[in-house]
Amino acid sequence: MTIIATMIPHSRPSIENEDIQAATEVLRSHHLAQGALVEQFERGMAAYLGLAGGVAVNSGTAALEVALRVLGIGAGDEVILPSYVCAAPWLAVQRVGATPRLVDIELETFSIDPAAVREALTSKTRAVIVPHLFGLPAHLTALERLGVPLIEDCAQTLGALEQGRPVGSAGLLTVCSFYATKLICAGEGGMVLSRDEALLERARALREYDGVPSLNPAATNLKMTDLQAAIGVAQLERVASFLERRVWLAHEYATALKGAGVVQPIVPAGRSHVYYRFVVRVPDVLNNHDGLGEVIARFEGCRVQCRKPVFRSLHRYLGLEGFPASEEAERTALSIPLFPALTDEEVAQIVTALRSEWS
């Protein structure tokens, strides 16, 4: 097998003729700002998740902030979120003036731990942000039993099922991200979705300041452009094939790693996985937070770019203790490149690199 000279990146969007044509049509139309295509994308995403509607904004982080504001969450309120996630949910809680309460994850699934959420509940708890990490739904059924409003963060997971229903369909509000590497990409972008029309109306009032009956100090300009939405619409039409390819690639990697000394992604009963990331746990790395560095360097030698899937657990930025599963995940979790645009040659090279590292 010939080794591809250029590095296989950790992620690369699937940009095809359909996307280029959709973007070109918007450019030719001279209507670039939020317009008919944003509405079409909102309707399409809502239909995909089985919800009443969506409100497109310019990032997933903005969508989280809007979701919190829609629920009237602010100073004096507490919002629970996992430590093992990117900083976006924590930032959104901070920006609305509420207090983030970090909890640990379940190591096997990397998902927010419902038992830890139960322990963190207080009379001030107003919502739980539930990220579905790496393509696997969190334990929604257990979280729903706690009786607190859930904000489902679907930035990393779309189309996966929990107890037969799609992720994103259970929370009071759902947020998505359409950043360049996401399951559906638009360059940047986000969306707040819900089955409750009144909540959606409030979200609409927060994303723009013009053409409204009164001045709203919480409103700002968070609008998505028709150019982004056109790409989103074109991507949404192909999402089923993207997810199918992801599941197939995961199967290839899992087969290559059979019997190897790494912990493979698990799929608990009642859930399905769409493999936004293929994350293994490498048990024998050095017992510090840079232990994966050597493994990543060896993969780079094979021209395969692997990454830590979460840069740093939030509690470590804040100097907090008592998050053993997040610590262990951060120390040992490694993300292998998995995206639909991988060529067969690239897949073969990744499989060879996996075997040479671990068999």
Ligand SMILES: Cc1ncc(COP(=O)(O)O)c(C=O)c1O
């Ligand atoms: C779980 C999760 N939530 C929210 C976000 C924020 O999305 P965006 O980058 O579009 O602001 C991300 C982004 O990577 C994410 O992974």
